[in-house]
Structure formats: structure tokens, C-alpha cells
Amino acid sequence: xxxxxxxxxxxxxxxxxxxxSWCGYPSAVLAGVNRIEYPPGVMIVRVMCSGMVEPAxxxxxxxxxxxxxxxxxxxxxxxxxxxxxxxxxxxVDMVRVLLRTxxxxxxxxxxxxxxxxxRVRFAQVMNEFVAELKGLGPSPAVPCEEKA
Amino acid sequence: MSEKVIxxxxxxxxxxxxxxxxxxxxxCPVTRFNRxxxxxxxxxxxxxxxxxxxxxKERDLWVCTTCAVCSSMCPYKVDYTEFIRxxxxxxxLLGITPECSQGGLLHSMMRIMGKGELxxxxxxxxxxxxxxxxxxxxxxxxxxxxxxxxxxxDRKGLDFGGVPEAAVRIMNAAGVVPAVSNDEVCCGHDxxxxxxxxxxxxxxxxxxxxxxxxGAKKVVFTCPEGLRTFSVDYPAMGDExxxxxxxxxxxxxxxxxxEGKLKFRETKAKVTYHxxxxxxxxxxxxxxxxxxLRAIPGVEFVELENNRDKCLCCGVSGWVSxxxxxxxxxxxxxxxxxxxxxxxMLTFCPKCQVHLNCALQxxxxxxxxLVDIPVQDFTxxxxxxxxx
Numbered sequence: 001x002x003x004x005x006x007x008x009x010x011x012x013x014x015x016x017x018x019x020x021s022w023c024g025y026p027s028a029v030l031a032g033v034n035r036i037e038y039p040p041g042v043m044i045v046r047v048m049c050s051g052m053v054e055p056a057x058x059x060x061x062x063x064x065x066x067x068x069x070x071x072x073x074x075x076x077x078x079x080x081x082x083x084x085x086x087x088x089x090x091x092v093d094m095v096r097v098l099l100r101t102x103x104x105x106x107x108x109x110x111x112x113x114x115x116x117x118x119r120v121r122f123a124q125v126m127n128e129f130v131a132e133l134k135g136l137g138p139s140p141a142v143p144c145e146e147k148a
Numbered sequence: 149m150s151e152k153v154i155x156x157x158x159x160x161x162x163x164x165x166x167x168x169x170x171x172x173x174x175x176c177p178v179t180r181f182n183r184x185x186x187x188x189x190x191x192x193x194x195x196x197x198x199x200x201x202x203x204x205k206e207r208d209l210w211v212c213t214t215c216a217v218c219s220s221m222c223p224y225k226v227d228y229t230e231f232i233r234x235x236x237x238x239x240x241l242l243g244i245t246p247e248c249s250q251g252g253l254l255h256s257m258m259r260i261m262g263k264g265e266l267x268x269x270x271x272x273x274x275x276x277x278x279x280x281x282x283x284x285x286x287x288x289x290x291x292x293x294x295x296x297x298x299x300x301x302d303r304k305g306l307d308f309g310g311v312p313e314a315a316v317r318i319m320n321a322a323g324v325v326p327a328v329s330n331d332e333v334c335c336g337h338d339x340x341x342x343x344x345x346x347x348x349x350x351x352x353x354x355x356x357x358x359x360x361x362x363g364a365k366k367v368v369f370t371c372p373e374g375l376r377t378f379s380v381d382y383p384a385m386g387d388e389x390x391x392x393x394x395x396x397x398x399x400x401x402x403x404x405x406x407e408g409k410l411k412f413r414e415t416k417a418k419v420t421y422h423x424x425x426x427x428x429x430x431x432x433x434x435x436x437x438x439x440x441l442r443a444i445p446g447v448e449f450v451e452l453e454n455n456r457d458k459c460l461c462c463g464v465s466g467w468v469s470x471x472x473x474x475x476x477x478x479x480x481x482x483x484x485x486x487x488x489x490x491x492x493m494l495t496f497c498p499k500c501q502v503h504l505n506c507a508l509q510x511x512x513x514x515x516x517x518l519v520d521i522p523v524q525d526f527t528x529x530x531x532x533x534x535x536x
Binding site: 054055056057059060062063090094097098100101102103104140141142143 | 251257260261263264266269270298301
């Protein structure tokens, strides 16, 4: 796993997207059903609520070679489980501090809140995130030779 | 194959010498609340069926807190703690690892530090009023106090975030300018005690390179886990002795107090001291912290009922198996501390602080007035008592 500099020197970032079962994941599904394209390196992980994405999940993704991690959940104040997305935001903020101390750019970890049918926005967010990661380059958390 | 490994472990840790006196079981903090656990029973099981596959799935292998009270009480000096560590390393090779508190967040960070090509920002805590150097005879190992204080930022009453500053302030007051390095990584204690020896080896290489680059002859620790890992596990993993001496800050502080280099101001406080297992039983440092406390005017120092090598455990090590029994254990500890009448319990270990603080945060089935005692960092306490 992990983004790799291909033969032509192209770098396709690997993104782990934790999507909640009620808004993030349906949006991803709808984007797929409607054939809206987003980058192939985006790996969708469905979770019941964004609030269950522990800091360890995010760090583990980086440990195993992700170039970026995004947590996608319901709109603020509209969480299916009341306050899960607030919890997720707190945890992401904390992990971003850890990433900075570790020497990883904190732009590699972000959140996005959306409604259940935002297929276009989902694809747009992923496109933007991957473009940003391309600018940042491969994650230094994993050495290049391990990424193949 | 696995039989041979187990037999060697039994031999290396002198487990054959066991005379079944049961002292280890009677002092074991885990056995107190979990009657099925006994350090020596694991050795018996290993002898009866020497298969790592079977042993690795034993819950007992992972509920041990590795506090080493068994080994320190054993009349034949059987090293149960090392036996457990060895078995865990073998289990990890089979891919059997425990479920850790924080979901293994800190373990992941350590592995990233071991293999990544990172430009860390480890020295953000160095403020202009602290004097440090890139090179020098004495090196200060920062450790993970800063990472831990980020992870536990929403916990009330934890104050170990200021440990590195406090340590440097104390050293500066004694006229020492410590070397620090941004290339240093975690010591790897938690990886070691969850069986990840490869992860530990990667961290060892980086740490030794970073410290050698500073030209240090002495490496100072505040964290007992770092001290234990450097002085016991680093030489054991490598082939050679460390190219520097390893000391705990309390040992240096005690010397400086005797030489009159550290001056304290009047500090009104009644305190007790918790001997962290890594500092006490693992490394044998008991007296220096007590000497320092006695040198501070106004500080009334009271011992815990179970002190020094009999000091009760904080309940968890390496983030492995924090369960209901752990909480009971922690309540015992806090009750004992409260009974001394002290206003604060001091300790060097940031993990002990995290664990005991956690026990206080939970909805506990005990009268809060019996256990409500703040646990503070020793280094921070001493730095605050320095003459300004």
C-alpha cells in the first residue's frame, strides 16, 4: 500500500476516507452510482459514526502508508448520533497536533461534513484533497522502498 | 522450534530454580483481584506444554503488569518479568498481539518514528529562558511527555507536559547545560513490552545515532521507562555496551543537593512518593528521590504504607490489558496514598500519572473522599521549589 512514484514520475496519493454510515458513505455510494469520477487512490472505510474513528485508526493509516486521511461525517448539529461528529473533530484536532510534532504535515489529515446525498461535493472534496496531497508529495512516515 | 525457545527462556530467567514457595503470587498486584493469575503458573504451563501458539493465547500472558514485584520478592531471583517479556516477543512473531488502550495510538507513532524519514518538531518545548546545547557531555533524553500530554489534553489534573522544561530548569540551576537533539525518537518501551522487538531495534539505531552525534558521555532521564529501556534492553538487543553512561535525574539531583548546587525556597506541602516500578524495582533507584524531597525546606515527606520495593503498582504497563481489576488495583493505590494524609502523591513516571488520573476520572464505585489525591510529577514539583 502507499502512494508510489510511477514510471512516468506520477504520484498517486493513497487516501483513507473514514465515511459515516449515514452521510459520508451514502454520498460516496451515490457518487459511484452516478459515475462521478474521483481519484482511484481513495479507499473508503465505512464506519457507523465519525465519532468512532479513534485517533489510533488515523495514526495506523499513516503507519501503514496512507498519504492522507479524511473523516467524512454528517453536517454539524445534524449527526445521526447527536454529537459523534463533534467528537470526531476534537480527535482530528488532537491528532493533527501529534502529526506536527512527528514531522508530518497536518494538512494530511482533515474532516468534511456533508448531507447524505452530496455526491458531487463528495467527489469534489476528494479531488481537492488528492490535489493538495500531490502538492505535499508522498508521506514521509513510510520509506519509499516499503511503499511498493 | 518453539519448544527450544521456551526452554531457553526458562533457563535464562532461572525459572527452573522455582521452589514453589508462592511468595510471588502473594505479592502480585494482579493476583489480588484475579485469583486465577499467578506468575509461576505461567512457567508451569510453559513447561507442561511448550508451545508458543498455546501460550500466546493465554490471557495471563497479557494481564501481567510487569511491575516486577514477584521477581524482587523471589528468594531464588527468578526473573518472571523477563520471562513474560520474552514470551510476548515470541507471540508477536506469530502475529498475536494484545488489544491496547488508546487502540495502539502510541505504538503506531513509535513505529512511524522508527521507519519514517521525518523532520520532527520534538524540541518545541525549548523556550528562550532555558539553556540547552546541540553538543555536550550531558545529554537530556526528552522522552514522550509532550506526546502524552497532547494525547491526554482533555484530562483534568495532569501536569507532566512541563516535565522537559522542569528538568532543564533544574539542570541549569545546578550549572549544567544539557545537550538535546531533535533527531531523538521514543525509547521504544511500549513496543518492547508488547513484543515488537523489530520496532524497538529501529528506534535503538536512531537514538544511538542521535546521541552519538552530540558527543555525550552521560545520558539523563526523567522517565523511568526510558531509563530502564536504555540501560537494560538496549544493550541486550545490541551486541555491545552503550557508549555512554545512563543516569536518572533524581540521582544527579541528590548529588547536586549534597554539593550545595541546588537551592530551594520554602515550599509548604505534605507529599508522599510513589516508586514507579521501572525506576525502583527494575533499576534500584530508591534513595535519591527521597533525599531530594528531604532537602526542600517546608516539605513534609510521608512514606506510603507499601513503599520502595513493595510499592503497589499503578495497574498497567505498555498500555496492555487495562481491565476491571486494574481499576480495583488503582483504587487500592489511591486509598493508600490518601491515608497518608499527604496533599499530593509525587512520581516520576508519566504513565503512572496517566493511569492513576484515569482511575479518578472514571465513575468509580468507591467513596471519592477516600481516593481523591492529586498525582503530580516529581520533576515539575522540584523545579517549582527552586530558589529563583
